[in-house]
Amino acid sequence: MAAKFRNEIVGLMRFSYPSKGGFVKGGVDEAEEAQLARLYDPARLERRFQLFERLTMPSLLVQSDPDFRMVFLIGRxxxxxxxxxxxxxxxxxxxxxxxxxxSLPHYMAIKRAFAMATPEEATHITGFRLDDDDAIDREHIARMRTTVAALLPVAGVDAPLVTGSNRGFFLERKPEGNALFExxxxxxxxxxxAMTTRVGVxxxxxxxNHRFCGQYYNTYTEANTPAFIRTVHADNDSDPHASGKIERVDWDSAAPLIAQHFPFDAAMLQRL
Structure with a gap:
């Protein structure tokens, strides 16, 4: 790649942002007042913050490669x-x-938030998405940077490149006790x-829709590393389901992998 190439990694998280569209619950015709009441319900926000503070933020703070920006999109x-x-x-x-x-149309707000966080010196942006109730493994950013550097010359520096991971855990929160699925x-x-593009695209x-990325873009997902923990609970906006293999695992057998790849142990997840 050219000597002037500079790829910057920027994550974007929608934190109960009241957009026009972008939600399954409420539908496209949901009134603004009803959406605000749903998103800003104190009990709901308390549940979101419990996951965000105990699961999501710890996973971001322990990244082995800390050279990335994180944008939290909220409503005024x-x-x-x-x-x-x-x-x-x-x-x-x-x-x-x-x-x-x-409150803006969903994709317009996303584009504006990414643009506001783009460093002036960047030639390319690798923008990734993360929800406020999920976690990524401690090598996620480092692996993303290495993968993009290796694949972008092959895919072409002017073509969007999608990268990610497709192995991880679903953590199902239940009153009778949490369950873990690999x-x-x-x-x-x-x-x-993540998607890597030239700045300005x-x-x-x-x-x-992330499930269809392979239909539109050069797409690579890594299958070896347990790279994420997705929580499954009543507040999920979309229907959480696996597109491939899913298997319930017991806590003792999963404990070594969780401790190796994430900044918390299986006992914490079991109690979460």
Whole structure:
């Protein structure tokens, strides 16, 4: 690749952002007042923060490659109580920023948030997506950087390149006790999925349904590393399901892998 090539990694998380579209629950015709009441329900936000603070943020803070930016997209209407709690939670991350926007069409808001976080010196952006109730493994950013550097010359520096991982865990939260499932997806899962493009290209990883990325883009997913933990619970917006192999695992057998790849142990996940 050319000597001037500079790829910057930027993650984007929608934190209860009240967009027009972008949600399954509520439907496309949901009134703004009803959407705000649903998203900002104190009990719901408390549940989201419990997962965000105990699962998502720890996984971001222990990345072996800390050279990435993280953008948290919120609505300007988010009450100060929750905005302050979000700012406090992300304070330990040097390259984290909150982008506050009015309610916009979903993809327009995503493009604007990515543009606001793009470093001036970058030639390419690897933008990845992550929800506020999921976790990535400690090598996720490092693996992403290495994979993109290896594949972009082959795929072409002007063509979008999608990279991700398709092995991980589903953590199903139940009143009678949490259950853990090991999954190996056969289509790309959105969790941690990234798209690399030249700076200025309006397309990003939110443009298409993540399951169909292979239909539109050069796509590579790594199948060896347990790379994510996805939580399954009543607040999920979409129907959480595996596209490939899924198998329930007992906590004792999963414990060594969890301890190796994530900043928490199986006992914590069992209690979460």
């Amino acid at each position: 209407s988010l009450p100060d109580l929750w905005r302050d709690r979000l700012n406090a939670a992300i304070a330990p991350m040097p390259d984290a920023r909150v982008v506050s926007l009015a 999954v190996v997806e056969k289509t790309p899962i959105g969790l941690g999925l 309006s397309e990003n990883i939110f443009r298409r």
